[in-house]
Amino acid sequence: MTDLRLDHVAPAPAGSAALRIAVVGPTHPHKGGVAAHTTMLAHHLSEAGHDVTLVSWAHLYPSRLHHADATVPQGAPEVPPYPRTVRALSWARPDTWVRAGRRLRDVDAVLVVHVMPPVVPAHLALLHAAGALPGVPGLPGLPGVPSPRPQSIVVCHNVLPHESRPGDTPLMRMFLAKVDAILVHSADQATLAHELGARRVSVADLPPHLPGGEPISRGQRSGPTRLLALGLIREYKGIDVLLRAMLDVPDVSLTIAGEVWPSQREVIGRLVTDPRLAGRVELREGYVPADELAALLADHDVLTLPYRSATASQNVILGHAHGLPVLASDIAPFSGQIEDGVNGLLVPPEDERALAGALRRLRDPEVRARLAEGVQTPDLSGPWANYLGTIEALAADDERSSVPGWRGGSHSAAAPRAPHLAVAAGVRAAGSRLAGGLRAGIRSRRPVVALDRSDLPDWVLPTDVLSDPLEAEEARRLARRLGLPLSLDKVEAWAALGALAAILRVRDDGRRSAIIVDETGTRSVLSRWARAIGFAPVEIDFTGSEPSVAALDVDTGSLDVIVRIHPRGCDGTDVDHVLEQASWALRSGGLLIVTIPIGPPSAPGAVGPADVRGILARAHDLGFVLVGDLDGDVNARMREAGARARADSAAYGLVRLTLRRR
Incomplete structure (x- = not known):
């Protein structure tokens, strides 16, 4: 292995909202979705x-633990490499785990x-050396002041492997608890992580990190329907189920493109020799x-x-990015990505x-054409x-804490270190502690960005x-x-900037003590900005119901x-x-x-100028007054937006209303 140097990361400029982050994970020449995701995450x-x-591996793990070749053949990257990558880790050399960790302490x-x-x-050794585990001292600090230390955040694509081995569960239980x-x-x-003792769990959809470049146009073709199964072929992917379903359905062909897991090679090999599949399966x-x-x-x-x-x-x-409808099992996440009968089955x-x-x-060619037409560019x-x-x-300083002891459903802030409060369904039991806990959390927060109401121009x-x-x-x-x-x-930036300006101008006492509930959901821009300037917003995100x-x-x-x-x-x-709920809560x-x-x-959910008038009238009856002028420029701009609209069935603008409780 080449022992590359891993320099200490320079501190971010004072007053900056930037974080110093070390991403530890596989990247090129390691292949597969996890390596691609890690690389694009750094980007x-x-x-x-x-x-x-990006701190990566020169040698990730022995071949006996991975039944396919772990590196990209011919050295061609799947996604653009990240420039600041240091391949300082080796499975075979524990000293590299500790040495790399020590260089990440700041x-x-x-x-x-x-x-x-x-x-x-290896991960625990690195995190311990970096001082990034709870209870492990960080860098020396001032007398009486807790030592700062890095936050340890683990991205789990799978909490446990699809095909687990003896010892996997105890290892992950130890890891997640630390x-x-x-x-x-x-x-x-998230449920599995909680069951294994994780301190705090957040859920976010896996963002796209698509290899393959731009799609190639697909012309009309005759002949059998061409199916494609792509990727590492393992038992949980159900290719054997698909092959058995094909036995009695002629005029359908299948290409299996990818590395076949040893346990599946015999199963698939036996099925494709069935005379009913002769000439219909390409491996x-x-x-x-x-x-x-x-x-x-494009060929399928x-x-x-x-x-x-x-x-x-x-x-x-x-x-979908390449224009193909998808036939999938009705399980998460596919059931949330495919509209049955519209862009897939x-x-x-x-x-x-x-x-x-x-x-x-x-x-049926007409069915395939209709499904293909239903595919939208993601x-x-x-x-x-x-x-x-x-x-x-998750990466914010641990001294910017929220309500101690709070635990939500899909999010958790059980340890007193969360920079925000992510609330899931079923949190009513802790509601009585909300105001006091938030006040305590606000007192301990330190703003990252120095921002005053005078810094915002009048046009906001x-x-x-x-x-x-x-x-x-x-606005952005x-x-x-x-x-x-x-x-x-x-657009989210425009909405959040006006909201932040209203909070600073109307409700800020200079100590950032306002109790803010953000019903936009977790990870909202407004809450990120509010935290950056010293507030401690409560973010509400409910699965299956409106916040x-x-x-x-x-x-x-x-x-x-x-x-x-x-x-949202x-x-x-x-x-x-929303007006009714706010009328008693504010x-x-x-x-x-x-x-x-x-x-x-005709636009779903949209309102017109007259509807806005009605909303304001009902708000007045509930005890609200409008902050700002709707009669003047704002009302005229709504009419102008309608005049410029290019479609008669879609929303053509967005109105932001700030209402003050009398």
Whole structure:
């Protein structure tokens, strides 16, 4: 192994919201989705303004632990390599684990990408050497002041392997109990992490890190329906179920492209020799280089994912990005990514009869064409914004704590170190401690960005209309000039900047003591910005229902600010409910800040100028007054936005309303 130097990470400039983050995980020449995700995570964190070093492996693990070749053949990267990468770790040399960790003692967070349980001892040794574990001393501090130390955050693609080995569970139980926080990609994995003793668990959708470049156009072709199964072929992926379903469905062919796990080679080999599958199955065994992926996808009609079980996967996004409908098992995450009968088909897992029925439907060219037309280009940037927001919240200084002892459903802040309070369903029992705990948390917070109401220009209004994308871009640029954390969504930045301005101008006492409830959901831009300047917002995120302060069981008139803004703002169907909830939860002088799409009556959820008038009238009856001028410029701009609208069935703008409780 080449012993590369790992320099200490330089501190970020004073007053900056940037974090010093060490990402520890596999990257090129290691292959696969985890290595690609690790690399793109470093890229995105750096592009968000953070100081990022990627600490990777020269030698990751013995071949006996991984049945496929772990490195990319011919050395071609699957995704662009991250420039500041140091391959300082070797499975065979524990001294490299400790030496690398010692050089990370002055970062804000060590973000470990978990690969497999046998690597846990290496990760724990590195984190201990970095002083990044609770109870391990960090860098020397002032007398009487707790020593600062990095936060230890583990990204778990799988808390336990799909095919677990003896000893995996005890290793993961020890690992998860020792680190500060766990980031997983599904609710099921969050539950498993909690069961194994994790201190704090956050859930964020796996953001896309798609290899293969731009899609290739696909022309009309005749002949059998061409199915594609792609990737590492393991038992849980259910390729054998698909092959058995194909036995009695002619005019359907299948390409299996990827490395076949040894336990599956015999099973698949036996099935493909069945005379009913003669000439219908092509086994393209081996690694598929990234530069061949687009052509392979373009040569097929449907991507198949007949999994027995799944945790996080980007294969649906990959298929849709290349214009392919997807046939998949009706399990998470596929059931949330595929609209059955619109952009793909869903079938129960391990149900050969249902799968055969779906294959018969796919033989019809009209069905395939309709499903292909239903495929929309996936959003490749929004999920990364949410993902980075989650990491930024987890990576904040441990002295910026929230309510001690609070535990939510899909999020947890059990250790007194969380920089925010992420609330999930079922938290009513702790509601009576909300105000006191938040006040204590606020007193201990130190602002990262020095921002005063005078720093915000007059054009940032509490009540305003967005109808021109250039205005949203200007809001995002202003936020960056002010030193606020990066937002990739300019409309979200516009909504959050106006809300933050209203809070500073109307409800801030100079000590950042306002109790803010953000119903926009976890990882919202507003909460990230509010934390950066010294507030401690409560973020509400409920699975399967709309967020509501009612679930907090707070006292009447106990909150200072309630926010519900883009991208999870109000619409014409729920704004009255939000008004009613806020009318009893806000104290006198408290603020309710909402955004609502504006558009024609045919646009789902949108409101027109007359509807806004009605909303304000009902708000007045509930004890609210508008902060700002709707009669003048704002009302005129709503009408102008309607006049410029290019479609008669879609929203053409966004109105932000700031209401003060009398």
